Amino acid sequence: MITPKQILNIAAYAGDIILSNGGEIYRTEDTISRICQAYGMKYVQSLVTPTGIFISIDDGDGGSETIVRRIHSREINLTKISKVNDFSRSLQTEVLKHQAAMEELASIEYGNPKSKLTLGLFLISFGVSMNVILMNENYINIIPAILASLGAQIAVKKMGFLKDINFIPEIVAGFIAGSISLFSLQQGLGDNLAIIVVSGILPFVPGVAITNSIRDAISGDLISSTSRSIEAALIAISLAVGVALSLGVFY
Structure with missing residues (x-):
């Protein structure tokens, strides 16, 4: 027999994965409710912010528990969000034991990627380099765009441990991308520094x-919407600062 505390651990773990990988507030709360209800909890209350999860459940017979994460x-990582969504919905038809559920969530969080890291970074860089075509610029800028993006991602x-400090990775990314872009331009590999x-x-x-902040605002989660908007603005400023530093040093 699974206990209320174990149910809370499963729900909180699932919510943690969604929120930590870019999920919206409403999606996190909906997943938590689905999981708790699948295990027979009659009353579920959850409060989710961008930095914390608060859940309280009651089975109707005096068995209540609360957890804070x-x-x-x-x-x-939208793939992890999708997998947790599938996990929560699968519980509606087949309820897993505590250990099995925790192991499945752990496999979602720590599962090995199907492709190598370097290949993934290159594909991302190739994809963003298509911005050159979208902006109707000279195709000669595609190669330096790939190099700038790839260099910035590898550096980050x-x-x-520095990548866990807020806004430092973005400053470094902007600096590396700006430096590689300027060097490529000086070597004749491109003709448009801005692009x-x-x-x-x-x-x-x-x-x-930014998308999540708008979605949260529509859902009425104003605290999350405001904090995400401020975070997005600070990230954009950090990128600009990094690029400005590279141009100030090397231009």
């Missing part, structure tokens, strides 16, 4: 954060 870091991945720089920093532009 702090969210320390966030990234963007290799930063170690190369923009393409180089595109992987770090907080598009998901």
Whole structure:
């Protein structure tokens, strides 16, 4: 027999994965409710903010539990969000035991990627370089755009503990992308510095954060909407600062 505390652990873990990987507030709360109700909890109350999860459940027979989980870091991984969504819905038809459920969530969080890291970074860089075509610029700018984006992403991945400090990765990414863009232009690999720089920093532009802030505002989650909007603005400023530093040093 699964206990209310174990149900809370499963729901909080699932919510943690969604919120830590760029999920919206409403999606996190909906997933938590689905999981708790699948295990027979009659009353479920959850309060989710961008940095914390608060859940209280009651089975109607006096068995109530509350849990608080702090969210320390966030990234963007829509695949993990999709898998947790599928997991919560599968519980409606087949309820898993506590250990099995926790192991499945752990496999979602820590599962090995299907492709190598370097290949993934290259594909991202190639994708953002297509911005050159969208902006109707000379195709000669595609190669330096790929190099700028790839260099910035590799630099951030290799930063170690510094990448966990807010806004430092974005400043470094902007600096590396700006430096590579300027060097490529000086070597004759491109003819439009602006388009190369923009393409180089595109992987770090907080598009998901901006979208989520709007979605949260529509849902009435004004605290989350405001905090996400401010975070997105600070990320954009950090990218600009990094690019400005590179141009100030090398231009």
